[in-house]
Amino acid sequence: MNKKQVTTEHHHFPWDHPRFRSWIAVARACQLMQQALTRALAHLDVKPPHLDILINLYRFEGITQQELARKLLVGRSNMSMLLPQLEKRGLIERRGDERDKRILRLSLTSEGRTLTEEAMEIQTALIDKSLAADTIDECTVIAQSMERLITVLLKEDAEISEN
Template identity: 55%
Template sequence: MNDNQQLPWDNPRFRNWVAVARACHSVERALAAALQPLDLKPAQLDVLMNLYRHPGMSQHDLARKLLVGRSNITMLLPQLEGRQLVRRESDCKDRRILRLSLTSDGEALLMKALEVHMALIEKVMAQSSATECDMIGEQMRRIADVLKID
Protein backbone atom coordinates (compact mmCIF):
# COMPACT_ATOMS: atom_id res chain seq x y z
CA MET A 1 0.00 0.00 0.00
CA ASN A 2 1.50 3.35 -0.98
CA ASP A 3 0.97 6.82 0.55
CA ASN A 4 -1.66 7.76 -2.04
CA GLN A 5 -3.97 4.85 -1.24
CA GLN A 6 -6.79 5.32 1.24
CA LEU A 7 -6.78 2.91 4.15
CA PRO A 8 -9.84 0.64 4.12
CA TRP A 9 -11.12 1.66 7.56
CA ASP A 10 -11.41 5.26 6.34
CA ASN A 11 -13.88 4.08 3.71
CA PRO A 12 -17.54 4.22 4.87
CA ARG A 13 -18.38 1.12 2.79
CA PHE A 14 -15.67 -0.84 4.57
CA ARG A 15 -16.73 0.41 8.03
CA ASN A 16 -20.38 -0.40 7.34
CA TRP A 17 -19.54 -3.80 5.93
CA VAL A 18 -17.57 -4.59 9.08
CA ALA A 19 -20.59 -3.48 11.12
CA VAL A 20 -22.83 -5.88 9.14
CA ALA A 21 -20.35 -8.73 9.63
CA ARG A 22 -20.07 -8.02 13.37
CA ALA A 23 -23.85 -7.88 13.73
CA CYS A 24 -24.22 -11.19 11.87
CA HIS A 25 -21.57 -12.80 14.05
CA SER A 26 -23.22 -11.46 17.21
CA VAL A 27 -26.61 -12.82 16.17
CA GLU A 28 -25.10 -16.22 15.36
CA ARG A 29 -23.43 -16.38 18.78
CA ALA A 30 -26.64 -15.30 20.55
CA LEU A 31 -28.65 -17.88 18.60
CA ALA A 32 -26.17 -20.63 19.46
CA ALA A 33 -26.45 -19.76 23.14
CA ALA A 34 -30.25 -19.54 23.01
CA LEU A 35 -30.51 -22.95 21.32
CA GLN A 36 -28.26 -24.73 23.85
CA PRO A 37 -31.13 -25.69 26.19
CA LEU A 38 -32.70 -27.51 23.22
CA ASP A 39 -29.37 -29.27 22.48
CA LEU A 40 -29.47 -27.77 19.00
CA LYS A 41 -26.89 -25.88 16.98
CA PRO A 42 -27.70 -23.16 14.40
CA ALA A 43 -26.58 -25.40 11.51
CA GLN A 44 -28.91 -28.15 12.74
CA LEU A 45 -31.74 -25.63 13.01
CA ASP A 46 -31.09 -24.61 9.39
CA VAL A 47 -31.47 -28.24 8.34
CA LEU A 48 -34.71 -28.68 10.30
CA MET A 49 -36.20 -25.45 8.94
CA ASN A 50 -35.39 -26.36 5.35
CA LEU A 51 -36.77 -29.88 5.66
CA TYR A 52 -39.96 -28.52 7.18
CA ARG A 53 -40.37 -26.08 4.30
CA HIS A 54 -39.23 -28.54 1.60
CA PRO A 55 -39.99 -32.10 2.75
CA GLY A 56 -38.44 -34.79 0.60
CA MET A 57 -35.54 -32.70 -0.66
CA SER A 58 -32.31 -34.49 -1.48
CA GLN A 59 -29.07 -34.10 0.44
CA HIS A 60 -27.60 -32.39 -2.62
CA ASP A 61 -30.46 -29.86 -2.77
CA LEU A 62 -30.22 -29.23 0.97
CA ALA A 63 -26.48 -28.52 0.71
CA ARG A 64 -27.10 -26.07 -2.13
CA LYS A 65 -29.90 -24.36 -0.21
CA LEU A 66 -27.68 -23.95 2.87
CA LEU A 67 -24.67 -22.86 0.79
CA VAL A 68 -22.48 -25.62 2.22
CA GLY A 69 -20.71 -28.63 0.79
CA ARG A 70 -22.35 -32.03 0.72
CA SER A 71 -19.76 -33.21 3.23
CA ASN A 72 -21.19 -30.75 5.78
CA ILE A 73 -24.66 -32.22 5.31
CA THR A 74 -23.24 -35.73 5.46
CA MET A 75 -21.78 -34.92 8.89
CA LEU A 76 -24.95 -33.23 10.22
CA LEU A 77 -27.49 -35.84 9.16
CA PRO A 78 -26.26 -38.78 11.29
CA GLN A 79 -26.47 -36.57 14.39
CA LEU A 80 -30.06 -35.59 13.56
CA GLU A 81 -30.98 -39.15 12.58
CA GLY A 82 -29.48 -40.49 15.80
CA ARG A 83 -31.79 -38.19 17.73
CA GLN A 84 -34.68 -39.39 15.54
CA LEU A 85 -35.32 -35.87 14.22
CA VAL A 86 -34.67 -36.59 10.54
CA ARG A 87 -35.38 -39.52 8.27
CA ARG A 88 -33.46 -40.45 5.10
CA GLU A 89 -35.24 -42.61 2.56
CA SER A 90 -34.27 -43.80 -0.90
CA ASP A 91 -35.97 -42.09 -3.80
CA CYS A 92 -38.47 -44.45 -5.42
CA LYS A 93 -37.27 -43.49 -8.93
CA ASP A 94 -33.52 -43.29 -8.28
CA ARG A 95 -32.12 -45.36 -5.41
CA ARG A 96 -28.89 -43.30 -5.42
CA ILE A 97 -30.81 -40.26 -4.17
CA LEU A 98 -31.74 -40.00 -0.50
CA ARG A 99 -34.85 -37.97 0.33
CA LEU A 100 -34.93 -36.17 3.66
CA SER A 101 -37.86 -35.43 5.93
CA LEU A 102 -38.55 -34.51 9.53
CA THR A 103 -39.90 -36.98 12.01
CA SER A 104 -42.67 -35.90 14.37
CA ASP A 105 -39.99 -35.37 17.05
CA GLY A 106 -38.01 -33.26 14.59
CA GLU A 107 -41.03 -31.12 13.83
CA ALA A 108 -41.81 -30.68 17.55
CA LEU A 109 -38.24 -29.62 18.30
CA LEU A 110 -38.28 -27.26 15.32
CA MET A 111 -41.39 -25.51 16.66
CA LYS A 112 -39.66 -24.93 20.01
CA ALA A 113 -36.50 -23.72 18.28
CA LEU A 114 -38.49 -21.36 16.06
CA GLU A 115 -39.94 -19.70 19.17
CA VAL A 116 -36.39 -19.11 20.41
CA HIS A 117 -35.22 -17.91 17.00
CA MET A 118 -38.18 -15.57 16.51
CA ALA A 119 -37.70 -14.06 19.98
CA LEU A 120 -34.10 -13.25 19.07
CA ILE A 121 -35.13 -11.79 15.71
CA GLU A 122 -37.79 -9.66 17.39
CA LYS A 123 -35.28 -8.41 19.94
CA VAL A 124 -32.74 -7.49 17.27
CA MET A 125 -35.13 -6.03 14.70
CA ALA A 126 -37.25 -4.09 17.23
CA GLN A 127 -34.67 -1.34 16.90
CA SER A 128 -35.86 -0.72 13.34
CA SER A 129 -39.18 0.42 11.94
CA ALA A 130 -41.06 -1.86 9.52
CA THR A 131 -39.82 0.30 6.64
CA GLU A 132 -36.23 0.08 7.87
CA CYS A 133 -36.55 -3.70 8.26
CA ASP A 134 -37.74 -3.94 4.67
CA MET A 135 -34.86 -1.75 3.49
CA ILE A 136 -32.32 -3.84 5.40
CA GLY A 137 -33.76 -7.05 3.98
CA GLU A 138 -33.80 -5.71 0.43
CA GLN A 139 -30.20 -4.57 0.71
CA MET A 140 -29.07 -7.94 2.07
CA ARG A 141 -30.92 -9.75 -0.76
CA ARG A 142 -29.17 -7.53 -3.32
CA ILE A 143 -25.80 -8.29 -1.72
CA ALA A 144 -26.57 -12.02 -1.79
CA ASP A 145 -27.57 -11.75 -5.46
CA VAL A 146 -24.31 -9.97 -6.36
CA LEU A 147 -22.29 -12.70 -4.68
CA LYS A 148 -24.31 -15.64 -6.01
CA ILE A 149 -21.98 -18.41 -7.07
CA ASP A 150 -24.51 -20.55 -8.95
Protein backbone atom coordinates in the same frame (compact mmCIF):
# COMPACT_ATOMS: atom_id res chain seq x y z
CA MET B 1 -10.85 24.95 9.23
CA ASN B 2 -13.38 22.19 9.04
CA LYS B 3 -14.91 23.59 5.89
CA LYS B 4 -16.02 21.17 3.24
CA GLN B 5 -13.20 21.58 0.83
CA VAL B 6 -13.61 18.50 -1.29
CA THR B 7 -16.75 17.18 -2.87
CA THR B 8 -15.13 13.98 -4.08
CA GLU B 9 -13.73 12.44 -0.93
CA HIS B 10 -10.89 10.04 -1.44
CA HIS B 11 -11.30 7.79 1.58
CA HIS B 12 -7.68 7.17 2.37
CA PHE B 13 -8.61 4.58 4.94
CA PRO B 14 -11.17 1.85 4.48
CA TRP B 15 -12.90 2.71 7.72
CA ASP B 16 -13.69 6.15 6.33
CA HIS B 17 -15.48 4.41 3.50
CA PRO B 18 -19.26 4.20 4.09
CA ARG B 19 -19.79 0.83 2.43
CA PHE B 20 -16.79 -0.63 4.20
CA ARG B 21 -18.01 0.57 7.57
CA SER B 22 -21.47 -0.83 6.87
CA TRP B 23 -20.10 -4.18 5.97
CA ILE B 24 -17.84 -4.44 8.97
CA ALA B 25 -20.87 -3.76 11.16
CA VAL B 26 -22.85 -6.44 9.35
CA ALA B 27 -20.09 -8.99 9.83
CA ARG B 28 -19.70 -8.25 13.54
CA ALA B 29 -23.45 -8.35 14.05
CA CYS B 30 -23.56 -11.78 12.43
CA GLN B 31 -20.81 -13.08 14.67
CA LEU B 32 -22.57 -11.86 17.80
CA MET B 33 -25.94 -13.13 16.69
CA GLN B 34 -24.46 -16.55 16.03
CA GLN B 35 -23.00 -16.66 19.52
CA ALA B 36 -26.23 -15.46 21.10
CA LEU B 37 -28.26 -18.02 19.15
CA THR B 38 -25.90 -20.79 20.18
CA ARG B 39 -26.51 -19.96 23.83
CA ALA B 40 -30.25 -19.53 23.37
CA LEU B 41 -30.56 -22.96 21.76
CA ALA B 42 -28.18 -24.80 24.05
CA HIS B 43 -30.85 -26.24 26.34
CA LEU B 44 -32.47 -27.95 23.34
CA ASP B 45 -29.12 -29.50 22.38
CA VAL B 46 -29.46 -27.84 18.98
CA LYS B 47 -26.80 -25.73 17.35
CA PRO B 48 -27.25 -23.13 14.62
CA PRO B 49 -26.21 -25.49 11.80
CA HIS B 50 -28.75 -28.05 13.02
CA LEU B 51 -31.47 -25.44 13.16
CA ASP B 52 -30.68 -24.31 9.63
CA ILE B 53 -31.22 -27.86 8.48
CA LEU B 54 -34.39 -28.38 10.47
CA ILE B 55 -35.98 -25.17 9.22
CA ASN B 56 -35.30 -26.10 5.64
CA LEU B 57 -36.80 -29.55 6.11
CA TYR B 58 -39.78 -27.88 7.74
CA ARG B 59 -40.31 -25.75 4.66
CA PHE B 60 -39.24 -28.17 1.94
CA GLU B 61 -40.41 -31.68 2.71
CA GLY B 62 -38.68 -34.39 0.68
CA ILE B 63 -35.66 -32.29 -0.26
CA THR B 64 -32.41 -34.11 -1.07
CA GLN B 65 -29.07 -33.72 0.69
CA GLN B 66 -27.60 -32.04 -2.33
CA GLU B 67 -30.34 -29.44 -2.58
CA LEU B 68 -30.14 -28.85 1.15
CA ALA B 69 -26.39 -28.28 1.00
CA ARG B 70 -26.85 -25.82 -1.84
CA LYS B 71 -29.47 -23.86 0.09
CA LEU B 72 -27.25 -23.71 3.17
CA LEU B 73 -24.14 -22.76 1.15
CA VAL B 74 -22.11 -25.62 2.55
CA GLY B 75 -20.49 -28.70 1.06
CA ARG B 76 -22.26 -32.03 0.60
CA SER B 77 -19.85 -33.69 2.97
CA ASN B 78 -21.12 -31.42 5.70
CA MET B 79 -24.62 -32.84 5.29
CA SER B 80 -23.20 -36.34 5.32
CA MET B 81 -21.74 -35.59 8.73
CA LEU B 82 -24.70 -33.80 10.33
CA LEU B 83 -27.75 -35.60 8.99
CA PRO B 84 -26.96 -39.04 10.44
CA GLN B 85 -26.68 -37.38 13.86
CA LEU B 86 -30.15 -35.89 13.54
CA GLU B 87 -31.46 -39.18 12.22
CA LYS B 88 -30.10 -41.08 15.23
CA ARG B 89 -31.82 -38.57 17.51
CA GLY B 90 -35.08 -39.40 15.77
CA LEU B 91 -35.60 -35.88 14.46
CA ILE B 92 -35.45 -36.62 10.75
CA GLU B 93 -35.91 -39.51 8.34
CA ARG B 94 -33.91 -40.36 5.24
CA ARG B 95 -35.73 -42.47 2.68
CA GLY B 96 -34.27 -43.59 -0.60
CA ASP B 97 -36.13 -42.55 -3.72
CA GLU B 98 -37.51 -45.41 -5.79
CA ARG B 99 -36.96 -43.84 -9.17
CA ASP B 100 -33.45 -42.59 -8.47
CA LYS B 101 -31.57 -44.84 -6.09
CA ARG B 102 -28.79 -42.31 -5.60
CA ILE B 103 -30.79 -39.72 -3.73
CA LEU B 104 -32.07 -39.69 -0.18
CA ARG B 105 -35.26 -37.76 0.49
CA LEU B 106 -35.31 -35.98 3.83
CA SER B 107 -38.23 -35.27 6.11
CA LEU B 108 -38.92 -34.35 9.72
CA THR B 109 -40.40 -36.81 12.17
CA SER B 110 -43.18 -35.50 14.37
CA GLU B 111 -40.70 -35.04 17.23
CA GLY B 112 -38.45 -33.22 14.81
CA ARG B 113 -41.28 -30.93 13.80
CA THR B 114 -42.10 -30.16 17.42
CA LEU B 115 -38.49 -29.40 18.27
CA THR B 116 -38.13 -27.24 15.18
CA GLU B 117 -41.14 -25.16 16.15
CA GLU B 118 -39.72 -24.62 19.62
CA ALA B 119 -36.33 -23.64 18.25
CA MET B 120 -37.79 -21.32 15.64
CA GLU B 121 -39.71 -19.48 18.31
CA ILE B 122 -36.52 -18.96 20.26
CA GLN B 123 -34.69 -17.72 17.19
CA THR B 124 -37.55 -15.44 16.18
CA ALA B 125 -37.69 -13.96 19.65
CA LEU B 126 -33.95 -13.29 19.60
CA ILE B 127 -34.10 -11.64 16.21
CA ASP B 128 -37.13 -9.61 17.22
CA LYS B 129 -35.40 -8.35 20.31
CA SER B 130 -32.18 -7.56 18.49
CA LEU B 131 -33.91 -5.62 15.71
CA ALA B 132 -36.56 -4.11 17.95
CA ALA B 133 -35.27 -0.59 17.34
CA ASP B 134 -35.72 -0.94 13.58
CA THR B 135 -38.92 -0.08 11.78
CA ILE B 136 -40.38 -2.51 9.31
CA ASP B 137 -39.31 -0.19 6.52
CA GLU B 138 -35.74 -0.27 7.70
CA CYS B 139 -35.87 -4.05 7.85
CA THR B 140 -37.15 -4.09 4.31
CA VAL B 141 -34.28 -1.90 3.15
CA ILE B 142 -31.83 -4.25 4.78
CA ALA B 143 -33.47 -7.36 3.39
CA GLN B 144 -33.53 -5.98 -0.14
CA SER B 145 -29.93 -4.85 0.03
CA MET B 146 -28.76 -8.21 1.30
CA GLU B 147 -30.80 -10.10 -1.25
CA ARG B 148 -29.26 -8.04 -4.02
CA LEU B 149 -25.83 -8.82 -2.61
CA ILE B 150 -26.66 -12.52 -2.46
CA THR B 151 -27.74 -12.43 -6.09
CA VAL B 152 -24.53 -10.72 -7.16
CA LEU B 153 -22.25 -13.14 -5.33
CA LEU B 154 -24.19 -16.25 -6.31
CA LYS B 155 -23.96 -15.22 -9.96
CA GLU B 156 -20.20 -14.96 -9.54
CA ASP B 157 -20.02 -18.37 -7.91
CA ALA B 158 -21.90 -19.86 -10.83
CA GLU B 159 -19.51 -18.28 -13.31
CA ILE B 160 -16.51 -19.58 -11.42
CA SER B 161 -17.93 -23.11 -11.29
CA GLU B 162 -18.40 -23.08 -15.06
CA ASN B 163 -14.64 -22.75 -15.58
